[in-house]
Amino acid sequence: MGCSKGFFLISTIFFLSCKPIFSDLIFNSKQVSEIPINFLNFAKKAEVLDWMVGIRRKIHENPELGYEEFETSELIREELDKLGIEYKYPIAVTGVVGFIGSGNPPFVAIRTDMDALSLQEMVEWEHKSKNPGKMHACGHDAHVAMLLGAAKILQEHRELLKGTVVLVFQPAEEGGGGAKKMIEGGALENVKAIFGLHSNNFLPLGEVASRSGPVLAGSGFFEAVISGKGGHAAIPQQSIDPILAASNVIMSLQHLVSREADPLDSQVVTVAKFQGGGAFNVIPDSVTIGGTFRAFSSESLLQLKQRIKEVITGQAAVQRCNATVTFDSKDRPFFPPTVNDKGLHKLFERVAGDMLGTIRVKEMQPLMGSEDFSFYQEIIPGYFYFLGMQDETLERPAPAHSPYFRINEEALPYGAALHASMVVRYLVESQTGTTTPAINGYRHDEL
Ligand SMILES: *[C@@H]1O[C@H](CO)[C@@H](O)[C@H](O)[C@H]1NC(C)=O
Numbered sequence: 001m002g003c004s005k006g007f008f009l010i011s012t013i014f015f016l017s018c019k020p021i022f023s024d025l026i027f028n029s030k031q032v033s034e035i036p037i038n039f040l041n042f043a044k045k046a047e048v049l050d051w052m053v054g055i056r057r058k059i060h061e062n063p064e065l066g067y068e069e070f071e072t073s074e075l076i077r078e079e080l081d082k083l084g085i086e087y088k089y090p091i092a093v094t095g096v097v098g099f100i101g102s103g104n105p106p107f108v109a110i111r112t113d114m115d116a117l118s119l120q121e122m123v124e125w126e127h128k129s130k131n132p133g134k135m136h137a138c139g140h141d142a143h144v145a146m147l148l149g150a151a152k153i154l155q156e157h158r159e160l161l162k163g164t165v166v167l168v169f170q171p172a173e174e175g176g177g178g179a180k181k182m183i184e185g186g187a188l189e190n191v192k193a194i195f196g197l198h199s200n201n202f203l204p205l206g207e208v209a210s211r212s213g214p215v216l217a218g219s220g221f222f223e224a225v226i227s228g229k230g231g232h233a234a235i236p237q238q239s240i241d242p243i244l245a246a247s248n249v250i251m252s253l254q255h256l257v258s259r260e261a262d263p264l265d266s267q268v269v270t271v272a273k274f275q276g277g278g279a280f281n282v283i284p285d286s287v288t289i290g291g292t293f294r295a296f297s298s299e300s301l302l303q304l305k306q307r308i309k310e311v312i313t314g315q316a317a318v319q320r321c322n323a324t325v326t327f328d329s330k331d332r333p334f335f336p337p338t339v340n341d342k343g344l345h346k347l348f349e350r351v352a353g354d355m356l357g358t359i360r361v362k363e364m365q366p367l368m369g370s371e372d373f374s375f376y377q378e379i380i381p382g383y384f385y386f387l388g389m390q391d392e393t394l395e396r397p398a399p400a401h402s403p404y405f406r407i408n409e410e411a412l413p414y415g416a417a418l419h420a421s422m423v424v425r426y427l428v429e430s431q432t433g434t435t436t437p438a439i440n441g442y443r444h445d446e447l
Pocket of ligand 1: 240
């Protein structure tokens with residue numbers, strides 16, 4: 001165990017008072033506020049950092065897509081075995097749920113995603129993806145290493161845990177709704193609160209950012225087939241042109257946000273797919289379009305969904321075409337908005353402030369991106385934040401989902417220590433009643 005002064009003090013108290021390991025001892029506030037920095041120092045020790053870096057690189061070399069994370073899952077279970085941490089497996093095909101602490105309530109969870117993207121890595125380095133067309137371009141390899149790092153910290157300091165920490169390793173975050181399946185598989189059983197993070201290349205190392213309330217948008221996907229009647233491109237009167245109809249549909253869809261939505265309620269409708277025709281002189285039978293819509297409340301999302309359908313079918317009919325619209329296919333479910341609990345935001349400010357200094361804990365604007373962490377937040381209070389990992393040596397860092405995306409491995413100790421500190425503090429404050437999530441928290445229908 002990394003015996004920095006604070007821990008030594010706490011262990012001494014345990015010994016002197018002859019309390020059992022999971023005692024009811026309530027720490028004094030100085031001891032509590034020193035935990036985050038002690039955890040960070042522990043995670044920065046060469047042996048811990050190197051171990052996390054090794055895990056991250058191994059996963060990076062072998063990226064697996066949603067619900068196919070078999071070897072990633074095996075690696076996780078091997079590490080949990082080595083740490084002496086019990087777990088449930090499988091949940092949601094490849095998911096793993098580990099348990100650290102007393103085995104008694106309260107239960108508090110930390111979540112990571114495990115899946116990679118369908119993308120060919122373009123970064124030339126020693127640990128480049130060995131699976132053609134697959135890449136960890138969203139940092140989930142680092143996220144797994146950070147959660148295992150947190151597991152190591154917590155297991156080595158388990159006498160600090162006033163309850164049980166649940167480690168959630170979920171599959172298929174990238175559109176597959178893995179979180180939803182984890183919940184169906186019982187991952188949140190008895191769990192009172194959940195924490196998750198995402199690494200960010202544009203936030204300086206050693207900084208974090210988040211906010212109370214909505215932080216990421218909810219999202220849905222649509223696809224429409226607009227059918228007309230194919231024929232000779234030079235004799236349009238004998239055809240019903242679906243390309244022109246689809247073009248008008250796309251123009252009309254733009255009015256949903258510009259004319260129908262409240263300008264103060266941010267929303268997006270994007271048509272990102274347009275497929276039809278294959279020759280210069282043939283009017284095709286049909287055109288397929290598809291896209292995504294985003295909003296910060298379930299209400300606005302449902303409104304968009306209804307209007308997208310009406311506009312597509314109505315506008316297609318104007319041009320004598322028929323249209324069928326589908327939403328939320330099985331591999332692309334509807335994501336709710338990511339909404340942070342108010343009480344947990346305060347907890348985050350205290351913990352991250354103690355670790356990094358309050359000046360490095362940033363309040364951020366909400367983003368239109370989405371996260372399936374939101375499924376957990378529909379069930380229990382949850383908190384999602386961004387972890388800085390900007391690499392100062394890179395002139396222009398690549399964003400997530402870019403084939404040039406890189407992880408700054410120096411961020412791993414920060415993620416691991418924050419994960420661990422958040423749950424320790426949550427459990428301590430649950431005893432003293434400082435953290436009161438849920439009751440005063442935001443609810444989706446209040447947005
Ligand atoms: C549209 O659907 C109607 C009813 O099924 C059908 O009669 C018509 O031919 C269809 N029009 C086109 C352009 O597909």
